[in-house]
Amino acid sequence: MSSRNVAFMQTVSSVCSTGLIVLYLIALPVGTKLNKVDxxxxxxxxxxxxxxHSQGWPTGFQFCLSMMTAVWTIGAFDSCVHMSEEAKNSSYGVPIGVCGSIMFCGILGFFIIICTTTCMNSDVSSVLATGTGFPMAQIIFDSLGKNWAFARDDGLPFSSIVKVVNKNLKVPIRAVWFATFIGLMLGCLCLAGTVAASALFSLGVCGNYLAWCAPIFFRLTSGKDRFVPGRxxxxxxWSKVIGWIACAWVLFIIVLTMIPSGRYVTKEAxxxxxxxxxxxxLLSVVFFFVYKYKYYHQSQILSPRICWRNKMLFL
Incomplete structure (x- = not known):
């Protein structure tokens, strides 16, 4: 697809995501007020x-494991980094975007958590033991009940098409097939099993954090004499203080992503x-020293095309 179409899809995605958050912050308290007795x-x-409610971990360490949720919030600057080569005044604008995105997600996430804990069932065990397998879905269900229909209330895109009821069967066949198709796509994520799926998601965290931390670490150690400050x-x-804090956080979070959810480990857990x-x-290191190191030269200026190719291979 062309860059213009991709940009349009990105804008639509951003608007829909923001709208969903706004809808959540409005609908959950209203539903709680109307439907929850307590x-x-x-x-x-x-x-x-x-x-x-962990599987054997002490409260202090379970608190540390709960910081895993902050990984995705702090990772909100990823899009700013990927856009750095296309952004105007990137040496100054991208860092501002990084700081702004983390602050925005942190503040917004705080209010989402406050809204969730305000409206959720105070019996946390029942929320965690929900038959759906998704505590957030149970929280929304407890507050909004069964009478809240996205398609009937035109909450879904193309609701006028999806919500049509078949005149002969008296069943919304289109809605059934639509829900089935979406469910099948989401279900494909579970084919590898929950353990494998969790490991793949954690791999994304470890890989990204290591890639982000590597230039910071080398700027503070072997590359400190070659470092040239930007705008x-x-x-x-403060640059060094923040840099070492970042390295310590990355080391801490990488270790956390590799720890099992329960204290007593089985092959399933x-x-x-x-x-x-x-x-x-390990494979990346072997690949670099066996083959790819030949393409990196400090004594000459590489063309932008070669630099971009090497960067993508490294990432």
Missing amino acids: GFNDGKFIFGTVEN FYLGDL MNYTVAITGGCW
């Missing part, structure tokens, strides 16, 4: 209640991220 949870439950620079002191990630890293 109403909203108080501030003590939201900010002062700590419950450990967005926090000074010699094992976190195979360490094997998959370690294998990818």
Whole structure:
């Protein structure tokens, strides 16, 4: 597809994602007010209640494991990085975009969590043990009930087409096939099993974080004498302080992604991220030193085309 069409799809995706968040922040409290007998949870439950529902981990370490949710929030700057080569004034604008995206996602995520904990069932065990397998789906179901229909209320795109009821069978056949098709696509993610799927998702975290941290680490160590500050620079002191904090966070989060969810590990509950990630890293190192290092030369300026090819192969 052309760049123009891709840009349009990206805009549509961003608008839909933002609209979904706004809808969630409005619909969940309204549904809770109308449907839940016990109403909203108080501030003590939201900010002062700590419950450990892990499989054997102590509360302190379970708190550390809960930081895994922050991985995706902090990773919000990824799109800014990928757009750096096309952005105007990228040496200054992209860092501003990185800081802005993390702050925006952090603030927005805070309000989403407040909204969720305010409206959810105070019996956390029942939410986690939901028959759907998805606690967030159960929270929405508890607040909105069964009478909230996206298609009937024109909440879905193309609702006028999807919600048509067959006159002979008295069944919305199009809606059934639409839901079936979407469900099959999502179900394909489960073909490898939950353990394998979790390992693949964690591999994405480890791989991205290592790629992001590598230039920071080398800028603080072997490459510190060759480092040339750009337009967005926090000074010699704070640049190093923030850099070492970033390296420590990456090391911490990579270790967390490789730890099983339960303290007592079985072959079914094992976190195979360490094997998959370690294998990818090992093969990458072997590939570089056996073959690809020949394409990297410090003594000459490479053409933009070669630089771009090497960058993609490295990533």
